[in-house]
Amino acid sequence: MKLKYAYLLIAGLIIISSCKKDEDSPGEVIPPQLLSEVATENDAEIIEFLKTHFYNKEEFDAVSEGFDLKIKFDTIAGANSSKQSIFDSPLLITETISVESSSFGRTDGEVINHKLYTLVVRQGVEQGKPTIGDFSILRYEGSLLNNTLFDASSSQPVRFNLSSVVRGFGNGVKNFQTGVGPMDNSDGTVSYEDFGIGAIFIPSGLGYFDSSSNASIPAYTPLVFKIDAFDYEPDSDFDGDGIPSILEDLNNNGNLNDDNTDNEAEGLSVYLPNFNDTDDDNDGILTIDEIELDAEGNFVGFKDTDGDGIPDHLDNDL
Incomplete structure (x- = not known):
């Protein structure tokens, strides 16, 4: 099974197996909700779950x-009844992430903070952590609350x-x-040891919000992912x-x-963010030919040929 990128910004990268688009029950119409309304509702749902549930801490200890x-x-x-709730666990990380409603095709101009909750039951032994630009190697299981x-x-x-999910x-x-x-392994498979283990509790504004390619995920629904973090590729170049x-x-x-950078030049039919675009300024010169690389082809720095403060690979008026 695969994990699919929700915002449809990256053509061709399918991570979750594409099932038919969500359909409501015949005759049932779910009115659109504001991002701000859903964020508040989802956070309350997630907190309720975290406060009323525990994980198998003793087995990991x-x-x-x-x-x-x-x-x-x-x-x-x-x-x-005496178990420590997930909400009270010192291993729970809470982050605030700003989300624009326009990322879901809305035109109301809302920019709403969302809470993301990550339970790190066990850290892996390798130092360093992936960035949202890196490739990650892992195992996962996705469910509703x-x-x-x-x-x-x-x-x-x-x-x-990690930016394509x-x-x-x-x-x-x-x-x-x-x-x-x-x-x-002797059977042709591979395995990892001492990897990170945990769970991520995701409000719909950081997930599929009002749409999903998976019929099992209703609109405006929080998600839970259990993960085993095996490995990652530092400084990935997508x-x-x-x-x-x-x-x-x-x-x-x-x-x-x-x-x-070249959103206007791409037009309405294409949207390629820079990390998925080989010509970031749409000037006909590949980005790789407008930056500094060492003899081995590794990134060294950016060029600014005309000294206008805009790197060559983002400057289409050189």
Whole structure:
């Protein structure tokens, strides 16, 4: 199974298997909601879940032979009434991410802060963490808050760029250190050891919001992803233009998909953000030919031939 990028900004990169578009029950019409309304509702739903559920902390604290290293959630009730909630766990990371309603085709001009919650049950042993521009190698399982499973990778690692998936997923994964591997197994598969393990709780504004290619995900629905963070590729160059993708976040807002220097030249039928565009200024000269590279082809720096403060690869009036 694959994870699909929600905003449809990157043509051709399909990460979640494309199922038919969400359809409501016959005769049922869900009126459009404002991003601000949904953000408030989703945050309340996620907090309610975090405060009323716990994970199998004891199994991770004292790993025994045969433990599968899988996160399990259960309700705090009955015999489990004394369990520490996920919300109160010191391993829970809360981040605030600004989202523009225009990224979902809205014209109301809203810019709304969203809370992203990441539970890092175990950090990997490798130092360093991926950026939202890097390729990540991991295993995942996606579900709704009611535990309805809508997607999962196979037991083997999958690889994709963290800016080519729903925004909350990529921003959650960048909180994890990774493990050791890959190690070849005798059956042709590979495995990793001492990798990061956790879960990401995503409001719909950082997910699919009012649409999804998966019929199992209703509009305006929060998502939960359990992940095993195996490895990542530092300084990934998604489009092969010679610039590490993370350096193409021109406004430094942690979102590579709203940086598109030649948007007007591309027109309405195409939208290629710079990290997925081999000619960032649409001047007919490839970006890789307008930057500085060393003898091995590694990025060194940007050129500014006419000294106007605009790098050559973003300046189409040289």
